[in-house]
Amino acid sequence: MLSKGLKRKREEEEEKESLAVDALWLDPGHAAVAQAPPAAASSSLFDLSVLKLHHSLQQGEPDLRHLVLVVNTLRRIQASMAPTAALPPVPSPPAAPSMADNLLASSDAALSASMASLLEDLSHIEGLSQVPQPLADEGPPGRSIGGAAPSLGALDLLGPATGCLLDDGLEGLFEDIDTSMYDNELWAPASEGLKTGPEDGPGKEEAPELDEAELDYLMDVLVGTQALERPPGPGR
Amino acid sequence: MIPGIGTLTQDTLWCFSQVKGTIEIGTTEADIISTVEFNHTGELLATGDKGGRVVIFQREQESKNQIHRRGEYNVYSTFQSHEPEFDYLKSLEIEEKINKIRWLPQQNAAYFLLSTNDKTVKLWKVSERDKRPEGYNLKDEEGRLRDPATITTLRVPVLRPMDLMVEATPRRVFANAHTYHINSISVNSDYETYMSADDLRINLWNFEITNQSFNIVDIKPANMEELTEVITAAEFHPHHCNTFVYSSSKGTIRLCDMRASALCDRHTKFFEEPEDPSNRSFFSEIISSISDVKFSHSGRYIMTRDYLTVKVWDLNMENRPIETYQVHDYLRSKLCSLYENDCIFDKFECVWNGSDSVIMTGSYNNFFRMFDRNTKRDVTLEASRENSKPRAILKPRKVCVGGKRRKDEISVDSLDFSKKILHTAWHPSENIIAVAATNNLYIFQDKVN
Numbered sequence: 001m002l003s004k005g006l007k008r009k010r011e012e013e014e015e016k017e018s019l020a021v022d023a024l025w026l027d028p029g030h031a032a033v034a035q036a037p038p039a040a041a042s043s044s045l046f047d048l049s050v051l052k053l054h055h056s057l058q059q060g061e062p063d064l065r066h067l068v069l070v071v072n073t074l075r076r077i078q079a080s081m082a083p084t085a086a087l088p089p090v091p092s093p094p095a096a097p098s099m100a101d102n103l104l105a106s107s108d109a110a111l112s113a114s115m116a117s118l119l120e121d122l123s124h125i126e127g128l129s130q131v132p133q134p135l136a137d138e139g140p141p142g143r144s145i146g147g148a149a150p151s152l153g154a155l156d157l158l159g160p161a162t163g164c165l166l167d168d169g170l171e172g173l174f175e176d177i178d179t180s181m182y183d184n185e186l187w188a189p190a191s192e193g194l195k196t197g198p199e200d201g202p203g204k205e206e207a208p209e210l211d212e213a214e215l216d217y218l219m220d221v222l223v224g225t226q227a228l229e230r231p232p233g234p235g236r
Numbered sequence: 237m238i239p240g241i242g243t244l245t246q247d248t249l250w251c252f253s254q255v256k257g258t259i260e261i262g263t264t265e266a267d268i269i270s271t272v273e274f275n276h277t278g279e280l281l282a283t284g285d286k287g288g289r290v291v292i293f294q295r296e297q298e299s300k301n302q303i304h305r306r307g308e309y310n311v312y313s314t315f316q317s318h319e320p321e322f323d324y325l326k327s328l329e330i331e332e333k334i335n336k337i338r339w340l341p342q343q344n345a346a347y348f349l350l351s352t353n354d355k356t357v358k359l360w361k362v363s364e365r366d367k368r369p370e371g372y373n374l375k376d377e378e379g380r381l382r383d384p385a386t387i388t389t390l391r392v393p394v395l396r397p398m399d400l401m402v403e404a405t406p407r408r409v410f411a412n413a414h415t416y417h418i419n420s421i422s423v424n425s426d427y428e429t430y431m432s433a434d435d436l437r438i439n440l441w442n443f444e445i446t447n448q449s450f451n452i453v454d455i456k457p458a459n460m461e462e463l464t465e466v467i468t469a470a471e472f473h474p475h476h477c478n479t480f481v482y483s484s485s486k487g488t489i490r491l492c493d494m495r496a497s498a499l500c501d502r503h504t505k506f507f508e509e510p511e512d513p514s515n516r517s518f519f520s521e522i523i524s525s526i527s528d529v530k531f532s533h534s535g536r537y538i539m540t541r542d543y544l545t546v547k548v549w550d551l552n553m554e555n556r557p558i559e560t561y562q563v564h565d566y567l568r569s570k571l572c573s574l575y576e577n578d579c580i581f582d583k584f585e586c587v588w589n590g591s592d593s594v595i596m597t598g599s600y601n602n603f604f605r606m607f608d609r610n611t612k613r614d615v616t617l618e619a620s621r622e623n624s625k626p627r628a629i630l631k632p633r634k635v636c637v638g639g640k641r642r643k644d645e646i647s648v649d650s651l652d653f654s655k656k657i658l659h660t661a662w663h664p665s666e667n668i669i670a671v672a673a674t675n676n677l678y679i680f681q682d683k684v685n
Contacts, residue, residue: 045518048576060328064416064435065466065485066581069522072464073575076518219461 042081049074057222067222075215248667249683250630252623254308256283256293257676259621269672271659275339275347278663281309281670282349283677284334288318290351290404292362306668306681313362315404318353330355336421338430348407350430354417357432359408359443367395413439413449420470426477433470433482440494452500453482453492468583469529479504481531481538487524489540491551507538507549509556519571519580527583532592533664539595541586544568546597546607561607561614564599566637566648579653590665598657601646602673603633619657619671619678629683 052070056062257267266287273282281293294312321330331354340348346363371393376382416434423430431440431452438453453470457463466485473479478494490503511520523543530539538549540557544565547557563584567574574580579600586597598604599616607614616633623630636645659672667682 045572045575052578061326061417065468065525068463068466069485069525069581072521073518076521080518216461219463220459 039081042077046074046077046081049077053218053222062222071215071219078215250617250667250669250680251683252625252628252630252678253306253668253681254679255621255624255676256291256309256311256679264675267675269659269675269677270333270335271337272661272670272672272677273337273339273349274661274663274670275349276341276664278665278668280312280339280347281661281679282337282339283670283672284317284337284351285675286331286333288316288320288332288334288353290315290317290334290337290349290360292347306666309679313402313404315360317351317358317360317406318356321355335418338421338423340423341427343427350421350423352418352421352432355411355414357410357418357421357430357441358406359410360404361407362402362404365401365403366397366399368398369393370396408443408446410441410446410449413441419468420482422470422472422480424472424477425475429477431470431472431480433467435466438467438470438480438482438500450498452494452498454499454501468526471529471531474531474533474535476535481529483526483529483540485525486521487526487542489526489529489538489549505551505554507554507557509547515568517571519575522575522580523571528585530586530588532588533590534592537592539586539588541584541597543580543582543584546586546595548595548609559609561595561605563597563605564603564635566635570648574653577653579656582656582658584656584658585660587660587662589662589667596660596662596669598660598671600653600656601651602655602657603635604657604660604671617680619673619676619680621676624678627683630680 049070053067053074056067056070257269264287266285266289268286269283270286271282271284274280275282279295281295283291283293285291290313291311292313293309295307295309298307317334318332320332322328323330333353334351335354336350336352338350340350340359342348346361349360349362351358351360370377371391373387373390373393374382374384410432414432414434414437416436418432418434420433421430422433429440429442431438432449433439433453436454436456437451439449440452441449453467455465455467464486468483468485470480470482473481479491480494481489481491483489487508489507491505491507492500493504494500496502496504511524526540526542528541531537532539532548536551537558538551540547540549541563544567545563546561548559549557571580584598586595588595593610594606594608596604596606602619603616604619605614605616616635617630618633631644634642634645635651636642636647641647655673657671657673661670663669669680671678671680
């Protein structure tokens with residue numbers, strides 16, 4: 001439909017599927033939407049959104065508006081997905097809440113790179129319920145950031161090297177990080193492609209919790225938060 | 237028809253006037269125009285592009301011999317405003333693309349404008365030099381110093397005419413105040429301050445002070461995981477220097493009064509239209525995201541652009557717009573595909589004409605639309621090389637949504653989504669418009685009888 005000069009990103013089959021469901025998006029409450037095909041459509045839209053998120057995070061500096069809109073759309077899609085399309089249970093790695101407080105702002109590229117690999121595997125197995133807490137961001141420029149990029153251990157940084165100008169003496173900060181999350185095979189590069197359809201899982205009641213946490217995790221890492229930012233004064 | 241009073245009656249015919257830019261296919265990305273703006277008199281027209289360049293066109297004086305032909309715009313000055321930068325701390329490249337240009341009102345012989353990329357705002361002075369001093373005592377004509385011992389008489393240097401030279405110099409650089417990407421700048425009516433807005437914060441600057449700014453809006457949540465909304469555009473009220481508005485990705489507009497508090501996190505007015513349940517979809521939020529907000533010249537109304545519509549709001553009514561115009565409603569059933577190819581995230585701008593009676597915005601396939609607020613008529617025109625004969629009248633275009641396609645209509649499926657008109661500008665007092673189509677700038681005027 002969208003003609004000349006436009007690159008098609010997806011396989012033809014998936015394109016056809018998405019075109020076919022164009023008309024369904026008008027009213028998710030419509031009778032036709034409640035049946036099985038829309039669930040597949042929801043799922044393909046979900047996959048598409050995850051792909052977009054992934055792609056966005058791979059940018060050195062993601063477009064915040066694009067990111068926020070995609071994440072919000074993802075939330076809507078998830079919220080509307082039928083109970084049978086709930087997510088599979090995932091053994092939660094032990095909590096490491098203190099990790100977030102210790103992780104200082106790194107270059108967004110480093111985070112993005114790690115998020116990118118995370119998202120790749122998200123598409124296989126959803127509901128990584130144990131999310132690291134929000135990461136600090138740099139705050140408005142001009143104030144001292146303090147530390148340097150965290151060395152994320154087992155995670156390979158796919159982005160440009162960030163360590164050149166930064167300190168290497170941060171090992172101590174990460175002693176209490178639970179790295180089991182990074183050591184397991186979830187972090188192996190995806191080879192089978194995205195998940196293809198709704199998967200069986202726990203009941204409806206559980207699914208929203210997992211989804212919330214998972215999306216929160218995405219938001220955490222992609223833009224980070226401030227551990228050290230002081231509240232803004234009346235003027236600067 | 238009275239020139240200067242814009243009404244889009246059946247009598248208004250738009251004609252091609254000029255086109256700037258190259259014709260070749262396979263344009264360099266650097267030439268893509270990213271912003272267009274007339275100055276306050278309409279004498280100058282500035283464009284910024286992805287390559288960080290600013291090109292200023294000046295309208296030639298209308299000669300008495302050619303009253304039937306209005307002045308043309310010719311290149312007046314070209315300069316490199318922003319260069320690509322590298323943020324070493326974050327290992328990121330900062331794009332040199334000019335996001336916005338805003339003119340300052342003219343106060344002396346020189347012209348001043350603000351131009352901004354994602355991170356840095358610059359104040360440029362554009363001035364003419366048409367005289368040069370001659371007859372120095374201590375230097376000869378080539379500038380070489382003379383031996384004072386050889387000077388036996390003194391003379392007073394005189395100014396002699398020279399070929400006109402237009403110089404652009406950066407007078408101020410306002411840097412390091414934005415963590416996120418700057419989307420708007422707006423000059424205050426006090427002509428002493430201006431604001432710059434990024435995704436999460438708005439800063440107030442004094443033109444004379446570059447090393448600090450006041451933060452007047454901050455919507456960054458304490459936990460970034462709670463972030464659900466960003467600032468998309470902001471503008472000062474044209475007359476009240478204490479008032480400004482900013483729009484969000486959730487389709488809301490907030491009006492703030494800087495007298496109320498130093499940090500305007502609490503709005504004075506909140507404009508939002510309730511969602512139409514019959515149009516609800518997964519993409520409702522994305523298409524409600526406001527891409528541009530503009531005060532009317534009168535200051536009584538604001539106009540907002542979201543993906544499918546343009547809305548006019550009365551400042552005195554917050555619960556819904558007073559007017560809504562459909563720009564390209566035929567895209568409503570294609571939202572999924574437009575989401576897939578990211579077109580749904582395109583940010584279209586909108587403009588008022590000088591008398592606030594007509595509004596204009598762009599669309600796809602190099603189409604742009606005008607809506608007459610009084611007659612409720614609208615027209616779709618196209619910026620294309622095919623319609624580029626001098627003074628050729630633009631023919632209204634029509635998109636066929638289904639059923640039988642008439643001869644001159646174009647079907648939705650044939651629209652070229654890579655040809656988008658995101659940036660347009662309207663002369664402050666006359667019916668002259670500038671339309672940016674990728675790397676070409678089209679200037680159209682209404683037909684003078």
